[in-house]
Amino acid sequence: MNTKRKKRLLAIVLLVAGVSIAAYLALQSFNENLMYFYSPSDIKAGKAPTNHLFRVGGLVEKNSLIRQEDSLMLEFRVTDQAETIGVQYTGILPDLFREGQGIIARGKLNKNGLFVAEEVLAKHDENYMPPEVADSLKMHNKAQ
């Protein structure tokens, strides 16, 4: 490589390195804003904002869903296996909403520590399998 090309190579390496460092610093300082949701433990630890809307994410606790007979209002509990928090929501739930599945709710805490959601989204995990395999996995887990 002649000197001219070496200089250009060096310039490119410096450019990419500079941009990487800048991006790293920017993302570090925005880290908290890039978090899409807080876990129930974060909320119990007082990390969640109190004055504006935020999202809570976790698994829907088994047997915790209570529907009201005369309206679309429902209540369920969200857990991250360490802490749980009650969520209240009025509306239609997405297809993937199930007990034991991950969800993300957007809303605010009320005075009683109940999370009043304006929107409930279902989080899908990265596992894909046919129903037979899912059934046999379940059987296997029960047997253990």
Added chain:
Amino acid sequence: MMITHYLHKIASPAAFYLFCGRCLPWLIALFFIVLALGLYGGLVTAPADYQQGDAFRIIYVHVPAAWMSLFIYLVMAINAAVALIWRIKISEVIVVSSAYIGASFTFLALVTGSLWGKPMWGTWWTWDARLTSELVLLFLYFSIIALYNAYEDKRVASKAISILALVGVINIPIIHYSVVWWNTLHQGATVTKLDKPSIHIDMLIPLLEMAFAFNLYYLISLMQRARNEILKREFNSLWVKKLCQESSNE
């Protein structure tokens, strides 16, 4: 020595033009075979998912398109560096030709993701780190295309977009690791991780076939675009004039 000799030869626009012309019919035939295999596997033989039912089948377009959106950017960035350092014309042509195809795949990944997101997540769009960084990628492709068309002199234009492509390359690891670094609504990686893929083998094989078909499509589209670009840039040269004469005599 053999390889560098061969590379020097193929890097001349005339040789590259002819080489692509010879490859294209074979690549197109292979593309249709692999695409048919992948589509049949994905839409017919692959079992339905235990939670999403048949709706999961959009994975066979969404995931390969998303992979291509990242892969094409990497190809573009590498060629941008080569074009800036060695001033190789073919690399310049590959950078600009890839930008259009990459933008299309990014758009496809965003649209299919949105169509899946509405029934599954409950929303068309949300500003989580994965979705936002992929949208930034689309805008990066758009700005590369726009910048290229802003210059009259295409060699100057190539230099400008090469620098822009290299500045934007930092977005690629951010997109890939966004689901690891931050809490996101988008799920984590199913296939592109060091662990065993978390997808059943009968569903995985058509996915890999579709990914291969998408790669072939990129190669075909890239070669066709590159050939057009070469003709436009070299229209005054002797070999292009000869080529035109030959084809008008036929």
